[in-house]
Amino acid sequence: MYTCAHCTVKGCRVKETERPLPKNCPMVVHPEMTGTVQPEYFDEKDHELYVHSSEIEALGYGNWPRIREIVELCYMMNWKKVGLAFCGGLADEGRRAADIFRKNGLEVVSVMCKTGHCEKEQVGIPVEHRLRKSLDSWESMCNPVMQAKLLNEQKVDFAVVCGLCVGHDTLFYKYIEAPVTTLITKDRLLGHNPVQALYVNGMYMDRRVYRDLDPSTPQYPQKEN
């Protein structure tokens, strides 16, 4: 098992190191992959994408917000048609993002997650796990598979995710055919800034971040107020 997250050496960052690498360092376990660029980087399209992404990393470093980096990547890759998959809870952000892409000269196809007009019950989500608990209240299901299919039909050059739910985004990534990146990662509690949960320690955040591992705890924790 690799544990780079807890490595204190970080010898992979430098050209040569006299620092002893951890025994389970991937470079120790796989010397055949070390110092040799993986052949996938030389696949025609992937090579272009990788090189341009790295150029943007340098050009935009501390200079451009992520949305500008996405715009610049589109220009470098000659991608003219952007597919924007946004969450209904971030409709305002979706519109703002679409406006910025358009004002930067890109064509935008945008699809909201609730498209398709299917009710959550149709896909087997029990009423107790819905936002609205009343049996007779309509709750449209998020539909990332249809979002992906619509953007595939529109033959977008590049797909951009704007705040899709955890797991719904996973399905979108699975079914979208175009290359894809994420503009906004949804975090309803933290203003769509999930890293904040990593920075705030102690009693304010701990009870929200950590699961109660007591086996007698209900499988689905109750909503905290």
Ligand code: SF4
């Ligand atoms: S690759 Fe090796 S040196 Fe780099 S962080 Fe992982 S364990 Fe540490």
